[in-house]
Amino acid sequence: MLAGKHVVCGVSGGIAAYKAAALVSALAQKGGHVHVVMTRAAAEFVSPLTFRSLTGNPVHSEMFEEPKVWKVEHVGLAEQADLAVVAPATANVLAKMAVGVADDFLSTLLLALTCPVFAAPAMNRAMYRHEATQHNLALLRGRGVRMIGPAVGMQACGTAGEGRMSEPEEIVAALEGFLARRGRWQGRKVVVTAGGTREPLDPVRYIGNAGSGKMGHALAEAFQESGAQVVLVTAAEREAAVGVKCVRVMTAEQMRTAVLEEFAEADVVVKTAAVADYRPVRVAEKKIKKDVGGSGVDSIEGDGDAERFGKDNDGLGTDGNGTCEDGSVCRHDDGRLSVELVPNPDILAELGRIKVNDIRKPSGIGRTSSIGKQNGIGKPNGIGKPNDIGWKKPFLVGFAAETHDVLAHAEEKLRRKNADMFVVNDVTQEGAGFGGDTNIVSVLFRDGSREEWPLMSKTEVARRLVDVIGDRMT
Secondary structure, three states: OOOOOEEEEEEOOOOOHHHHHHHHHHHHHOOOEEEEEEOOOHHHOOOHHHHHHHHOOOOEOOOOOOOOOOOOHHHHHHHHOOEEEEEEEOHHHHHHHHHOOOOOHHHHHHHHOOOOEEEEEOOOHHHHHOHHHHHHHHHHHHOOOEEOOOEEEEOOOOOEEEEEOOOHHHHHHHHHHHHHHHHHHOOOEEEEEEOEOOEEOOOOOEEOOOOOOHHHHHHHHHHHHOOOEEEEEEOOOOOOOOOOEEEEOOOHHHHHHHHHHHHOOOOEEEEOOEOOOEEEOOOOOOOOOOOOOOOOOOOOOOOOOEEEOOHHHHOOOOOOOOOOOOOOOEEEOOOOEEOOEEEOOOHHHHHHHHHHHOOOOOOOOOOEOOOOOEOOOOOOOOOOOEOOOOOEOOEEEEEEEEOOOHHHHHHHHHHHOOOOEEEEEEOOOOOOOOOOOEEOOEEEEOOOOEEEOOOEEHHHHHHHHHHHHHHHHO
């Protein structure tokens, strides 16, 4: 996988620099053309001669030294690089990368690179946990820099904790895995939904849920880094990964429209979004006031059980019988408020019907969109057509967050919605709830098989799912 690839290995000044020699050796043995760039501090730990002997290539460290070849060297290296990995990546180098400092050869090269960049953080546990370091790591991840580790273990300072550089074989495996995934997904389109939808009740309130969008955004990033063309339809107020087409929505209806507009050309659709099951029949035009007396709401004669918000005040229907037949909001004498709800569309079930029935024009799709151009649905595109291994395009993946009878509910949804695969988590388990950075999932397949995955980060879950989905499609 690494044979013939030009790999830039940045080595910064930490005790873990001694591991970089083993990493460089392993990359060279895999057939990679390895180019080492060192900081001055790194040369205090390991001699440049070591890396030159292991790679057979010149080692770069000084911006103004005599060029080894005729070219601006940091630009030349950047242009030919297929991959770059900074190992160890000290807190200092990570900070430079985050803010764009270019004061030595390595930091200048990193600004000029256009290839995928990896970093293996290595520092004292207190430095790693520091707010500034965590902020820098978040910035870099948001720009598409892929972190490998750090590991937990003994450190040079004599303490144990998070911040230890990953082992060279783990870094090599991460690079090879990235290249393998990138080749598999090149040229394929993936649609991912994320976040909890919000259904407006009035201009300032909505009905929603605790979905954070972290899992969906992690999946979009994992597919993107694997080489797929990714469309992320999200209701979450989170940044999308670099290179991902992001479509922002709020309601379930908006999400349905956005997904169907992308569905025709999709090879995979992954529905991680926590879509609200219901929405108010009608949205108030004005804020619904807490107290009737101070709201200016019309007094409606009726049976004394409820009062209605008049259309002239809140934009809702008026009816004094307390039944909410017209979709307005009822205020009861005891202070209770009744809101009539209607079901939202089941997006995944609709996609499953389109796929199974080979529908060329889903309901409401194929018309001119709101921006005035045809949305592309309805033309011959292979939806629902079996391929040479039996599954129909697109491959549908559903997600479910459950609190009881977890597997039974997931199995029922898998069958009823005509999905190819379902991922379910029990949100009552510690480490598997909404908003966290970790998850514990069960993965169910149409053939009746199932995988149980232990607690892991949502990023790890996402990358593993990308691999599993790819395996099931090939």
